[in-house]
Amino acid sequence: MKQGHHPVKKYGMAIDLDKCTGCGACMVACMSENNVPFKEDESNKLDSITWMRVYKLTNGKAYPDTEICYLPRPCQHCEGHNGHAPCVSVCPATATDYDGETGIVSQIYTRCFGCRYCMAACPYHARYFNWWDPVWPDGMEKYLSPDVSPRMRGVVEKCSLCFHRYQQARDKAIFEGRSEVAEEEYQTACAQACPAGAITFGDLNNPKHAVHQMVQPDKKHGGRPKNPKAFRLLERLGTNPKIYYLSSREWVRRAGDNYLAGGSGKKAASHG
Amino acid sequence: MDSALIPRGVKRCPIWQFALGLGIVGIVLLWGVYAMLLCWFKGLNQTNMNDYYGFALWIWADLAVIALGGGAFFTGFLRYLIGKDELKNIINFAVVIGFICYSSALLILGMDVGQPLRSWFIFWHANVHSMLTEVAFCLSCYFAVLTIEYIPLILENRRINKVPFFHNLGHNMHEVMAIFAATGAFLSFFHQGSLGGVAGVLFGRPFAVREGVLIWPWTFFLFTWSAAAYGPCFTLLVTRITEIISGKKLVKENVILLLAKISGWMIGTYILAKIIDTWYWATVTAPARGFSLMDFYSNNSLYGIWILVLEIVVCGIVPAAILMTRTGRRNPTARLVAFVLGVIGVCLNRWVMVLQTMAVPVMTFDTWQLYYPSWQEVATTILPVAYGVILIMISFRYLPIFPQEAELNPIVTSDHPIEEFVSEQLPAVAAQDLSPAES
Numbered sequence: 001m002k003q004g005h006h007p008v009k010k011y012g013m014a015i016d017l018d019k020c021t022g023c024g025a026c027m028v029a030c031m032s033e034n035n036v037p038f039k040e041d042e043s044n045k046l047d048s049i050t051w052m053r054v055y056k057l058t059n060g061k062a063y064p065d066t067e068i069c070y071l072p073r074p075c076q077h078c079e080g081h082n083g084h085a086p087c088v089s090v091c092p093a094t095a096t097d098y099d100g101e102t103g104i105v106s107q108i109y110t111r112c113f114g115c116r117y118c119m120a121a122c123p124y125h126a127r128y129f130n131w132w133d134p135v136w137p138d139g140m141e142k143y144l145s146p147d148v149s150p151r152m153r154g155v156v157e158k159c160s161l162c163f164h165r166y167q168q169a170r171d172k173a174i175f176e177g178r179s180e181v182a183e184e185e186y187q188t189a190c191a192q193a194c195p196a197g198a199i200t201f202g203d204l205n206n207p208k209h210a211v212h213q214m215v216q217p218d219k220k221h222g223g224r225p226k227n228p229k230a231f232r233l234l235e236r237l238g239t240n241p242k243i244y245y246l247s248s249r250e251w252v253r254r255a256g257d258n259y260l261a262g263g264s265g266k267k268a269a270s271h272g
Numbered sequence: 273m274d275s276a277l278i279p280r281g282v283k284r285c286p287i288w289q290f291a292l293g294l295g296i297v298g299i300v301l302l303w304g305v306y307a308m309l310l311c312w313f314k315g316l317n318q319t320n321m322n323d324y325y326g327f328a329l330w331i332w333a334d335l336a337v338i339a340l341g342g343g344a345f346f347t348g349f350l351r352y353l354i355g356k357d358e359l360k361n362i363i364n365f366a367v368v369i370g371f372i373c374y375s376s377a378l379l380i381l382g383m384d385v386g387q388p389l390r391s392w393f394i395f396w397h398a399n400v401h402s403m404l405t406e407v408a409f410c411l412s413c414y415f416a417v418l419t420i421e422y423i424p425l426i427l428e429n430r431r432i433n434k435v436p437f438f439h440n441l442g443h444n445m446h447e448v449m450a451i452f453a454a455t456g457a458f459l460s461f462f463h464q465g466s467l468g469g470v471a472g473v474l475f476g477r478p479f480a481v482r483e484g485v486l487i488w489p490w491t492f493f494l495f496t497w498s499a500a501a502y503g504p505c506f507t508l509l510v511t512r513i514t515e516i517i518s519g520k521k522l523v524k525e526n527v528i529l530l531l532a533k534i535s536g537w538m539i540g541t542y543i544l545a546k547i548i549d550t551w552y553w554a555t556v557t558a559p560a561r562g563f564s565l566m567d568f569y570s571n572n573s574l575y576g577i578w579i580l581v582l583e584i585v586v587c588g589i590v591p592a593a594i595l596m597t598r599t600g601r602r603n604p605t606a607r608l609v610a611f612v613l614g615v616i617g618v619c620l621n622r623w624v625m626v627l628q629t630m631a632v633p634v635m636t637f638d639t640w641q642l643y644y645p646s647w648q649e650v651a652t653t654i655l656p657v658a659y660g661v662i663l664i665m666i667s668f669r670y671l672p673i674f675p676q677e678a679e680l681n682p683i684v685t686s687d688h689p690i691e692e693f694v695s696e697q698l699p700a701v702a703a704q705d706l707s708p709a710e711s
Binding site: 044046047055057071080084086089090091092093094095111112113114115116117119120121122123124125127128129130131132133152153154155156233234236237238239254255256257258259260261 | 315316317321322323324326327384385386387388390391393394396397398399401402403404405408470473474475476477478559560561562563564567629630634635636637638641
């Protein structure tokens, strides 16, 4: 393989909320793929781990005008300003990092000492603490993914955009003498599992990738989508996330950010 | 039984009474230790923290005790760097309180992290962008300084002081104490500030985030300022409590009045800065992020606008007004009320910056989350209080913490009649009560 300068990638997602049915297949696929531990009683969602969590949104109107939208929320892999994502800049032990080559926010489980400052910093609640040691039902440990290390009690974990899949795809490409990983070679488990095809994953910097074409990120304006149907969660906080959402419904797009009563401030990324 | 260890010229309660007190507080301490061991061995699932409340009671307690311990660095700053010589009569106690507060903070941090055995990673893999890194470095260094400041006090114990090496060591440490006080003040300015920065840099949390100068948000400066302002209040409050329990005057009025006056002016100026900060945050910072002030104080059952009024008006303006005015601070009851309000005020500020930050929903489809601590969290938070009480009891009994105690409380003995003592000492006492510092 030729050694040389590789174009910087920015892996991200476009989630079409008009297509999402809220089935939860993405959540299940994520947990299975990444050895996410679960409790015997998962009814308390405040201390259970769901790297991918599906929220149910309503327009707040009474029947027959009620509308519902399901919003899958993985880690938003914020870039912040120059890689200073909200969580990355605060971690005292550099246990979470912004990868300049892929745009993925990593979590180094063996370095995390569980101060949870990153959790306090994340407005999306995408970070989870291992309040317990993982306990798998008898025999299930045989079905754990060998490519992802299970986490121990006392450390924080979160969505890695299935980084182990990127490593495998990159290794394969290098072995075959290629310098680039093809779009279909690196896909996250949630994107592949979604039966409605609501999740599109790829390199936001690559115009050939579907995610780029759907979102049309505007590099000059911090990656804001040019597609008027697309938006990012909490755009105006400056977290600069790489997870984009699409919806044809105005109320859904407005649910992505906070607005002052009276509309004194137009949405930072106003797209419709 | 232990009379040989008790400082000369002062009277202490019988040993059985002392042991009984120690035993009662010791039971509370053991309760806390039991809860601490549960947390260490079974994990943080023993707490009521959750993924919304990664920071909770312990981090509040941490920030609160460090703010309250601010009396040590600020009194040291005033005594050694500004030259307020009268404060030498309370600096020892301020150091003891500071030592208790900072060692408690480190203990709480040791419990709060999920992997305590990895705590050293914060130094080894330090992230220079993190305010918590700055906190860890300055906190550890300042605790070392406080230990150095506390050691000479221990060496002044009657029995220890008889050993020539310890006597000389203590003497020499006293000689260079100004250097350590200056170092401590420098370190403390930074870590008090960086604790404020911990909240202020959270740009994903509109309730906490603040603009600032260079890398430091305004909360950085407000935390330092409030610790310097309210810390002496706590020192004076604990001094008063010690006086009440021991049943004697321990520090002369002029010393109390001087520190109270400085504290009052610091609170007054701090509250002015806090009001400006709140106004700017409410009208510029939060709206730029799509939030109005009342978004942070409505739609939940606890955090109403009352908390802002309580912090700024009742626990800020009121104690400042009492302590800044001569009549206010000269009235012992009003002064005590001001100390209590001040202590509540700074604790409330830390509570709000930690707990309310976690409670406020940021995503539009999220909801307020309230939290109450588990008994293990409560017990481990009371643990440092019990430890502090015990350390004060021991220090007060065996160390010359209050240099004016003997003078203020002459012991009547057959070979040392009270009349003789009073005739020698009282004019000096009276003169100091009207010293220029307060006049």
